[in-house]
Amino acid sequence: MEVTIFIKSLQDTEKLAKIISGNLFPGFILGLTGDLGSGKTTFTKYLAKNMGILDIINSPTFTILKIYNSNLDLYHMDVYRLENIGYDYELDDYIYGEGVSVIEWYQYILNMLPKELLKIAINVNNSGERVITINGEGRYEKIVKDISYRYSN
Numbered sequence: 001m002e003v004t005i006f007i008k009s010l011q012d013t014e015k016l017a018k019i020i021s022g023n024l025f026p027g028f029i030l031g032l033t034g035d036l037g038s039g040k041t042t043f044t045k046y047l048a049k050n051m052g053i054l055d056i057i058n059s060p061t062f063t064i065l066k067i068y069n070s071n072l073d074l075y076h077m078d079v080y081r082l083e084n085i086g087y088d089y090e091l092d093d094y095i096y097g098e099g100v101s102v103i104e105w106y107q108y109i110l111n112m113l114p115k116e117l118l119k120i121a122i123n124v125n126n127s128g129e130r131v132i133t134i135n136g137e138g139r140y141e142k143i144v145k146d147i148s149y150r151y152s153n
């Protein structure tokens with residue numbers, strides 16, 4: 001299932017993050033894709049906030065992985081630097097762990113990921129609006145439905 005929504009402000013990003021935060025489960029995997037500066041880390045910050053994480057969320061580009069403890073732990077990954085490598089086996093324990101994995105540039109490590117995950121693609125259009133395409137199958141399908149019911153501009 002796929003849904004497309006429009007994000008016009010940081011408030012909209014927070015609204016989306018809030019809907020998704022209400023649907024998390026242990027082992028949840030969220031893949032984010034979109035150009036440099038499209039808002040992947042910003043979305044993750046709002047998700048973390050709605051997961052009850054009070055720490056400041058910075059981009060993990062140079063560390064690849066940052067871990068935040070909460071009711072459900074958050075594993076925030078940015079795998080941009082794995083573009084030409086395609087894997088990093090140290091991430092495996094987290095991707096298949098009990099927390100929530102949020103993976104910026106997930107398309108670079110597709111072969112490490114299970115078939116089912118929630119995929120979010122961010123495209124900034126000419127008027128600065130963010131066009132967000134969200135895909136999910138299997139246990140993620142009902143989350144896509146929930147977003148399409150509850151998110152409206």
Ligand SMILES: Nc1ncnc2c1ncn2[C@@H]1O[C@H](COP(=O)(O)OP(=O)(O)OP(=O)(O)O)[C@@H](O)[C@H]1O
Nearest residue numbers: 007008009010013035036037038039040041042043
């Ligand atoms: N919904 C939004 N409305 C307005 N500005 C936004 C929105 N989302 C993100 N931005 C701004 O865009 C800039 C870049 O955002 P961010 O760092 O989240 O991008 P990114 O996709 O993680 O980039 P990178 O590919 O470098 O990791 C920030 O200054 C942020 O405030």
Ligand SMILES: [Mg+2]
Nearest residue numbers: 040041059104
């Ligand atoms: Mg980022």
